[in-house]
Amino acid sequence: xxxxxxxxxxxxxxxxxxxxxxxxxxxxxxxxxxxxxxxxxxxxxxxxxxxxxxxxxxxxxxxxxxxxxxxxxxxxxxxxxxxxxxxxxxxxxxxxxxxxxxxxxxxxxxxxx
Amino acid sequence: xxxxxxxxxxxxxxxxxxxxxxxxxxxxxxxxxxxxxxxxxxxxxxxxxxxxxxxxxxxxxxxxxxxxxxxxxxxxxxxxxxxxxxxxxxxxxxxxxxxxxxxxxxxxxxxx
Numbered sequence: 001x002x003x004x005x006x007x008x009x010x011x012x013x014x015x016x017x018x019x020x021x022x023x024x025x026x027x028x029x030x031x032x033x034x035x036x037x038x039x040x041x042x043x044x045x046x047x048x049x050x051x052x053x054x055x056x057x058x059x060x061x062x063x064x065x066x067x068x069x070x071x072x073x074x075x076x077x078x079x080x081x082x083x084x085x086x087x088x089x090x091x092x093x094x095x096x097x098x099x100x101x102x103x104x105x106x107x108x109x110x111x112x113x
Numbered sequence: 114x115x116x117x118x119x120x121x122x123x124x125x126x127x128x129x130x131x132x133x134x135x136x137x138x139x140x141x142x143x144x145x146x147x148x149x150x151x152x153x154x155x156x157x158x159x160x161x162x163x164x165x166x167x168x169x170x171x172x173x174x175x176x177x178x179x180x181x182x183x184x185x186x187x188x189x190x191x192x193x194x195x196x197x198x199x200x201x202x203x204x205x206x207x208x209x210x211x212x213x214x215x216x217x218x219x220x221x222x223x224x225x
Binding site: 004035040041042043044045048056058059091093098101102103104105106107 | 117147149154155156157158159162202204208212213214215216217218
């Protein structure tokens, strides 16, 4: 079946611009997560949704980062006033419940020039 | 502060031999541990997990061992195959599933 889909796969933007990254989870998965992976590091937790609400956003680095999941399915990660340090691979994952293993998408590679 | 540590950035093993990947953690609240495998340009893929009530979990060629007193876990792959060549991430959480804390990964190369 279809896995977690993330678009775009690559995004290059200029410093100061706004970007949106999209995640389509596996159908029926209620839990959705965003992680960020910088070069040479493991994935770093950003935010977790259970249904439409953000159950834990403690990993968001600052208020330039925001994520939504308005209908409990697709989620969008929004980054305002991008900085070069935001360059990373942004990974989305979903799971059937919060007690199930995470299924990751292939990520969006964001490059801020 | 890195709460999950994989101190070996890389490991090379001959095909057919055992691969042992190690992971240490510092947070005593962690009670759920997972291993993920990652190929280039793909997202991590779940491999195997273990909860703190167990000290061993086996799935085919993959076995995870947990030593709670030492805050250490290891992944054994036997026999190793060239297709196992990938980056392996250890992850842990204080509850099952979300807010996983990942290590930096170990790159495994299995040579024919």
